[in-house]
Structures are given as structure tokens and as C-alpha cells.
Amino acid sequence: MTSIEAYSTDRTGTPVERMAAAMGLALALVLLRLPFRHTIRATRLARQAGRRPLDTARAEALVGAVRHTARWWPGRAACMETSLGAVLAAALLGQQLDWCLGARFSPPPVQFHAWADLPEHGPVGEYTAAGWHHHAALTI
Numbered sequence: 111m112t113s114i115e116a117y118s119t120d121r122t123g124t125p126v127e128r129m130a131a132a133m134g135l136a137l138a139l140v141l142l143r144l145p146f147r148h149t150i151r152a153t154r155l156a157r158q159a160g161r162r163p164l165d166t167a168r169a170e171a172l173v174g175a176v177r178h179t180a181r182w183w184p185g186r187a188a189c190m191e192t193s194l195g196a197v198l199a200a201a202l203l204g205q206q207l208d209w210c211l212g213a214r215f216s217p218p219p220v221q222f223h224a225w226a227d228l229p230e231h232g233p234v235g236e237y238t239a240a241g242w243h244h245h246a247a248l249t250i
Contacts, residue, residue, distance in 0.1 A: 123175035127168075127203070131175035134199030135183070138191050141198075153194065153209055153250050156201035164205040166231050172196055172207075173226055173235035189224045196226040196234070197250075207234065210246040217242075 123131065141149045164172075176195040180187035193209055200207040207226045210233070214223040225244060226234045233244050 123171040127172050127199070128175045128179070130199040130202045131172060131195065132179045133202055134197070135176050135179050135187070135191065135195035137198045138194035139183070139185075139187075142191060142194065149194075150250060153197060156198055157206060157209075157250065160201040160204055160206040162205045164200055164207055164228065166228060166234070168205075169196075169200070169207060169226070169228055169231075169234045172199055172203075175199070177235070193224040193226045200226075209250045210244070211248040212244065212246040215243045215245065 141152050144152075173192070173196045176192050176199060180192050180195070183191075190211075197207045197209040208229060209224070210227045211224050212222075214221045214225075214236075223244070225236050227244075227246070227249070228234055236244065
């Protein structure tokens with residue numbers, strides 16, 4: 111993830127979405143310090159709480175709010191932290207996003223990557239120009 115994606119300066123989302131984004135990012139930072147099987151289990155439980163589908167515009171706003179919140183974290187807050195934070199923030203709002211871990215294929219290199227995903231739309235808040243493809247190895 112580039113620094114532009116990770117540290118967005120746009121204040122997106124409603125105050126409720128920004129509060130959920132801050133709480134989701136905080137939960138993600140804690141969960142990613144645990145063994146990964148516990149992180150996956152907690153994420154699956156959180157996704158079960160979110161029953162309503164999320165529309166594309168609100169998902170983009172939520173991912174943007176998490177990235178904006180990540181600017182204030184003094185440690186690492188890159189693709190894994192922000193994507194999990196967005197999924198957990200959506201669950202706190204009673205809605206669903208998928209968390210995908212895999213690779214992003216761009217023209218020259220292949221990059222390991224994590225992103226939030228809407229099943230009918232694809233990666234949320236990601237640069238998807240011609241020649242860029244996301245391939246999920248694990249979807250939660």
C-alpha cells in the first residue's frame with residue numbers, strides 16, 4: 111500500500127462512521143498482536159454480527175475514515191491494519207464487509223496485500239486501474 115492510500119488526509123464519513131472507524135482500527139491493532147488463528151476467529155464472529163449488506167458509497171467512506179484515523183497511530187497502520195479495521199468498523203455498525211488477504215498484481219511486481227471487499231463490487235478503496243488485479247488467498 112502506498113503512503114497516499116495508507117495516510118489519506120480526507121475526512122470522510124459521518125461522525126458515527128468516524129467513531130466506528132477509530133474503534134475498528136483500535137480493535138484491529140489489538141487483534142493483530144494475537145496469534146493469527148485468534149484474529150481470524152474474532153473476525154468471523156464480528157462479521158456474523160453484521161447482517162445488513164453495505165452499499166458501495168458507504169463502504170468507501172468507511173475505508174476512508176479508517177485510513178484517516180490511521181494517520182494518528184504512531185506505529186504501523188498499513189493495508190492489514192486498515193482493512194481489518196474497516197471490516198470491524200462495519201461490523202460495529204451492523205453491516206458486512208469481507209476481509210481479503212492475498213496478492214495485488216500490478217504491471218511489474220506482485221505485492222502481498224490485504225483489503226476490504228464487497229462481494230458484488232470488489233476491492234473497496236483500492237486503486238484498480240487497467241492491469242491491476244487482486245487475487246484473494248483467504249477471504250473472511
